[in-house]
Amino acid sequence: MIIKTPTRLAIDGDAVLKEAVNRFNHASQSAQPARRDFLRRSLTLGSLAMLTGCTLVDEASVETALSRISRMNDEVQGWLFDPNRLAPTYPESMITRPFPFNAYYGEDEVREVEESSYRLEVTGLVADKRKWALSELRAMPQIDQVTRHICVEGWSAIGKWGGVSFARFLRHVGADLSAKYVGFKCADDYFTSIDMPTALHPQTVLALTYDGQALPPKYGFPMKLRMPTKLGYKNPKHIQAIFVTNTYPGGYWEDQGYNWFGGS
């Protein structure tokens, strides 16, 4: 049943629609012989192509268009972001136990970082580039919060994180607060980056504890960046280096297609 509607779209005379279909269809006209090949391998567009009766040979150009729209959505989300609006907080009784583990690898591959040799690197557009021992971060004023962690996969869980206000930390190291991005490199080879307004949000915490205890390895020892305004993949664990930059740093998942802004 559903298959019928769009097939008829193609014979509809509306110029707007035709243009939209043509755009998807772009470059497909000259490549008829490739059609069968395409249908065999098109995981991404197969169903839509068949629905619309179009042959979407140039999968790469569609992916480019979608990525471009995703970057446009980053801009829109930047405008929508109110730096003073707070994410909801919850009573401790609502904490999800056990809090789910999630990473791009399994729980048996969690990296163990040695506290004694650990030094946090701070580089890029900052005045003070010295390295930080964990004890120095613990000596700074600590805040904590019970907030909802929302995963891009669609599940959510409530947890309690404590640590240093990231805005305070950035000011402390003399970061250029007009820079566009803050990037993170992690001990588990993960990397990501965020916008400066989110970095300075009052609920953005350089988390050293989970539920009142030192952050366990599975939740990102020695530290993770906890942002209740962002999806899980934007919250890096096992942070080794922080850098401030105006050059778009991307991220592990973002480079594969997850939206870069990735948050509320």
Added chain:
Amino acid sequence: MKSRNAVIHPGWLRTMHWLNALAVIVLMMSGWRIYNATAFLGFAIPQNITLGGWLGGALQWHFAAMWVLGVNGCLYLAVNLASGRLRHKFFPLSARTLWADLLAALKGRLAHADPQHYNMVQRLAYLFVMLDSVLLLVSGLVLWKSVQFPLLHELLWGYEGARRVHFFAMAALAAFVVVHLVMVALVPRTLIYMVRGR
């Protein structure tokens, strides 16, 4: 007197109808793939009727097509309201006529003599799909921007509530699409009207 060649659906309406149809197909199929990432209702939707290939691809389709449905859908409602078409095509509603029309429909005897006039079942179905689309858009906003819209967030029972609202509003829309297409199959000239306008 209405001539046989009178315009039943003006051009703007047909354009918006088909754009909305395209957007809904993309949103629904990519949405199914997004749902499958957690499948929080305990069942998965067959991957071969989903769009995007993987979660990241599905999200890209979803967050591209949402602009088409959002902008085009709001324009559709605005033009319907401003032109008086909404009032004069879909109102008044009458429970008694609805019952009579529903019985007639179930007996296969619903009159379609005048395509410019919607019977009570049609009125209700089309009004329902407009409201359901608004609900989809609003619950989608809560899922996308749960911090930025605290009032909507509260109204839809928080993030987890909004996820369910979004899913079941989608299911209701899918049910509408099925019924809609069955009706089009039973009265095929309505398709011609929506393509050619007359």
